[in-house]
Amino acid sequence: MTPDPTGAGNPAPSNPEPMPDGSNVGEVEMPVVTRGLTKRFRGGQVAVDAIDLEVPAGSIFGFLGPNGSGKTTTIRMLLGLITPTSGSVQLLGQPMPKAQLSVLPRVGALVEGPAFYPFWTGQANLLRFDAADRTADPRTRKARAGEALERVGLSNASGKKVRAYSLGMRQRLAIAVALMQRRELLVLDEPTNGLDPQGTREVRHLIRDLAGDGTTIFTSTHLLAEVEQLCTHAAVMSRGRIVRQSTMADLRSELRPRLVVRTPDPQQAEKTLASLGLTDVRRQDDVVDGDPGELPIDKLAAALVAADVRIHAFGLQHPSLEDAFVALTGEGFDVAE
Numbered sequence: 001m002t003p004d005p006t007g008a009g010n011p012a013p014s015n016p017e018p019m020p021d022g023s024n025v026g027e028v029e030m031p032v033v034t035r036g037l038t039k040r041f042r043g044g045q046v047a048v049d050a051i052d053l054e055v056p057a058g059s060i061f062g063f064l065g066p067n068g069s070g071k072t073t074t075i076r077m078l079l080g081l082i083t084p085t086s087g088s089v090q091l092l093g094q095p096m097p098k099a100q101l102s103v104l105p106r107v108g109a110l111v112e113g114p115a116f117y118p119f120w121t122g123q124a125n126l127l128r129f130d131a132a133d134r135t136a137d138p139r140t141r142k143a144r145a146g147e148a149l150e151r152v153g154l155s156n157a158s159g160k161k162v163r164a165y166s167l168g169m170r171q172r173l174a175i176a177v178a179l180m181q182r183r184e185l186l187v188l189d190e191p192t193n194g195l196d197p198q199g200t201r202e203v204r205h206l207i208r209d210l211a212g213d214g215t216t217i218f219t220s221t222h223l224l225a226e227v228e229q230l231c232t233h234a235a236v237m238s239r240g241r242i243v244r245q246s247t248m249a250d251l252r253s254e255l256r257p258r259l260v261v262r263t264p265d266p267q268q269a270e271k272t273l274a275s276l277g278l279t280d281v282r283r284q285d286d287v288v289d290g291d292p293g294e295l296p297i298d299k300l301a302a303a304l305v306a307a308d309v310r311i312h313a314f315g316l317q318h319p320s321l322e323d324a325f326v327a328l329t330g331e332g333f334d335v336a337e
């Protein structure tokens, strides 16, 4: 890994002060920061190409991109599972992988779900994972397992064998593994992948709950609906690059409605709308559309009629987030639930 460049010209995330009892005061403003993060695999393929991520504390940050766009590779670099070709990662204000021993216990991760023993109970599986964690205190293991199971809504099923769990329950158990210790940041790779609608709802509900408790969530997905329904922020990946990163509110506010007119007099309509001040006016066959800006819609209709434009259909069309993202990436997204 190259030396950490985040000190130079970038807002330095504030480091939490360790308290004598080991807890932290003061939040890291940006729990995940990358600069120029790049991964070139042997064979020359650039899977992740100089990305600058900034994930604000308390956000549910959607890392959205089609399959193969570089999400998993990025997540593996964030967690120190693979070494970047160049660039840097800071997790909770600390450089990775240098500070991984102190940072990773504060980060819960779900990358390639953990393998459970199907004939063991949910609780027994949790205890086993915790026993393999050298940073975990064995004296509190059982109590922490109970809390984690409760947190993911599996208290009643804790004594059932995992083979009897639904896919959604297994995924919640996987998240419970990540919650066996107090976490400031959760990094989830496609947490609803392969789940049925009920399982998907359960996991999204859980993520919202966890964020409500102040945990920052960084979650990758190829599902636009997931980002739309769940996330406060998003970065859109396309072919290894971030093509857009912002709050969902900003993304939505940029989706300007267009005026669409269907008419047997398209040329006259185009001329009239342009003269009224519409911008980006386009004509195709019998449809004319443009950006009305702040112009009042009823006045536009009246002006068309006054200009002898016959109107077969007239209205505002609101572009969807999918339209915006397809425009950004040139690729379609899976819009399924």
Ligand SMILES: Nc1ncnc2c1ncn2[C@@H]1O[C@H](COP(=O)(O)OP(=O)(O)OP(=O)(O)O)[C@@H](O)[C@H]1O
Binding pocket: 041, 042, 045, 046, 047, 065, 066, 067, 068, 069, 070, 071, 072, 073, 074, 222
């Ligand atoms: N170990 C590897 N060696 C070579 N190429 C790889 C390796 N891992 C991933 N890639 C390639 O890097 C690109 C990005 O893959 P990555 O798995 O990060 O994408 P992704 O967005 O997570 O997609 P998916 O959701 O399908 O996993 C892909 O073209 C993939 O084939």
